[in-house]
Amino acid sequence: MSRWAQRKAAIKAESDYDSLTTIPMIEFQDPKPQLVVERIAEAFKSVNARRIYVADPYLNETDVDLVRRMFDGVFDREVTIITRFDNVPAEPLTLCSKCRSDTAEVKGTAGGKSRSERRSDVVTVVKNTVVDLTNKRIFKSLRILVANVKFHDRFIFCYDDGSKGLLLWCGTSLNHFMSQYSGIVRISNRSFKRQVVKFIELVESDSKSLDSLLAEIENA
Amino acid sequence: MSEGVVCRTIVVLDSDNRLLYGHSIFWKLSALDYVVRSWKKKKFGHIAVYFSDLDEFEIHSVMESRQLVLNFESESIVVVIPSESEEAFLEQSYDADEYNPFGSLCAAVKYFFPANAKFDADYLSDNKERFAQIESEFGLSVSTCPHLLETFSVYTPIRLEEDFRGIEDHRGTGYEIAFSDPFSLYQGANVLVQAMTDGAVNEHSYSLDKEQHVVVTGSVPDSVVTSVTFAGKLVFRSSFSLLKKISISSSIVSQRHVEHKGEVITQSIIEKRSFDV
Numbered sequence A: 001m002s003r004w005a006q007r008k009a010a011i012k013a014e015s016d017y018d019s020l021t022t023i024p025m026i027e028f029q030d031p032k033p034q035l036v037v038e039r040i041a042e043a044f045k046s047v048n049a050r051r052i053y054v055a056d057p058y059l060n061e062t063d064v065d066l067v068r069r070m071f072d073g074v075f076d077r078e079v080t081i082i083t084r085f086d087n088v089p090a091e092p093l094t095l096c097s098k099c100r101s102d103t104a105e106v107k108g109t110a111g112g113k114s115r116s117e118r119r120s121d122v123v124t125v126v127k128n129t130v131v132d133l134t135n136k137r138i139f140k141s142l143r144i145l146v147a148n149v150k151f152h153d154r155f156i157f158c159y160d161d162g163s164k165g166l167l168l169w170c171g172t173s174l175n176h177f178m179s180q181y182s183g184i185v186r187i188s189n190r191s192f193k194r195q196v197v198k199f200i201e202l203v204e205s206d207s208k209s210l211d212s213l214l215a216e217i218e219n220a
Numbered sequence B: 001m002s003e004g005v006v007c008r009t010i011v012v013l014d015s016d017n018r019l020l021y022g023h024s025i026f027w028k029l030s031a032l033d034y035v036v037r038s039w040k041k042k043k044f045g046h047i048a049v050y051f052s053d054l055d056e057f058e059i060h061s062v063m064e065s066r067q068l069v070l071n072f073e074s075e076s077i078v079v080v081i082p083s084e085s086e087e088a089f090l091e092q093s094y095d096a097d098e099y100n101p102f103g104s105l106c107a108a109v110k111y112f113f114p115a116n117a118k119f120d121a122d123y124l125s126d127n128k129e130r131f132a133q134i135e136s137e138f139g140l141s142v143s144t145c146p147h148l149l150e151t152f153s154v155y156t157p158i159r160l161e162e163d164f165r166g167i168e169d170h171r172g173t174g175y176e177i178a179f180s181d182p183f184s185l186y187q188g189a190n191v192l193v194q195a196m197t198d199g200a201v202n203e204h205s206y207s208l209d210k211e212q213h214v215v216v217t218g219s220v221p222d223s224v225v226t227s228v229t230f231a232g233k234l235v236f237r238s239s240f241s242l243l244k245k246i247s248i249s250s251s252i253v254s255q256r257h258v259e260h261k262g263e264v265i266t267q268s269i270i271e272k273r274s275f276d277v
Helices: A003-014 A033-046 A063-071 A115-135 A190-205 A210-219 B056-065 B128-138
Strands: A051-055 A078-083 A141-147 A154-158 A166-170 A184-187 B005-013 B019-028 B040-044 B047-054 B067-071 B076-080 B084-090 B106-113 B151-158 B161-169 B172-180 B190-197 B200-207 B213-216 B223-230 B233-241 B247-260 B263-276
Touching (some): A003 B084, A063 A078, B005 B056, B005 B067, B005 B076, B019 B076, B047 B128, B106 B233, B161 B223, B161 B233, B172 B190
Parallel strands (some): A078 A141, B019 B151
Antiparallel strands (some): A154 A166, A166 A184, B067 B076, B084 B106, B106 B151, B172 B213, B190 B223
């Protein structure tokens, strides 16, 4: 191999920048969430994604709208969000007067509401957003699956028949999108994608709807 | 400028006048070509692009001394040309893996590149917006060919263009071929056409002229390699496959608008269609 060819091969191997394998806060001095939303939207559009799964154990009131912004560019998509609403802390939350930490270990009450009341509030807002989007037929279907199994990782995935699928692994929750130096990683490993499909199948068979979750909270 | 040849030269420099990219093209002028006789500068943030048409003597001296001096009224900039060099011939080939700046021409090229392989692989992605501007304005392709970063190339395009097509009509079945030689530099050169059909090779050679040649082989070739040698030197080589069938997968896109929370969402409605031509 000539020295030019050697140099070219070495540089090609190093030059593998991928706009979907990145730490946005490192890539940009002032990252705008919208920028990554647009990149994700474009990437899923270019693989012609129709069935999309978003997994995040936490789900905030505003997260459904974030998912909507990522995927509303194409009509007739089936979007499923897998969550546990784990973000409402196990114990009622207030700020610790000494360390200003907002971790869940500190006991107290927030706005005079118990944990189950606040959890019920979040789930109700999410449910209303889903109903609204469904009535407007923005998606062919928009489902929220509340997983019974515990899970931790966050990802965005599509696997339509006959396509290789697009899998993005997200370093943080949707509601911390683009903050805390979190990254997103595009995963092309096929075996790993098949494992993700098995995880989705597992949740499909062992999950509850928003209504059952609301009933459960009420009866607790 | 001798015999109507200019060396179209461009260099991209950072704020320390370090060479980010450069090339010079030996360009034989036609009646319509313009000439830029002094250095022009355009800035893109901390990156600056300089361009000018030099004469052959100047470029030979640059290659010899490994220094390109940009003279302006009040200052001059000395650009260091990398020490390592290598020559190559750029073909017109469907599987060519080297960047060829000329759409349908072959070219001889001499690359100048740094000897030590220290390379900042993130430079292009860190400066991608600036490079995108520079590339669209000056027709460069550094970001898609990162190995061209920190190099200087001297191109000599061969002004010969091939016109080839398969035929199946009253003249017979085979192909027709013609060469355009606008400066009449290669008349009488040896043209060798190797046409492949189902693994069988049909060879035909002729002396290059301005005529169209019809060659009846009994079949439209699947792929063709054409070489032109002039004064014992290869000046043109192309290899390509002929399209016999095109499969088209098209998306029919229409739009739908929905109002949601005070904003209008535009949705594409995509229908897939596949057909053969």
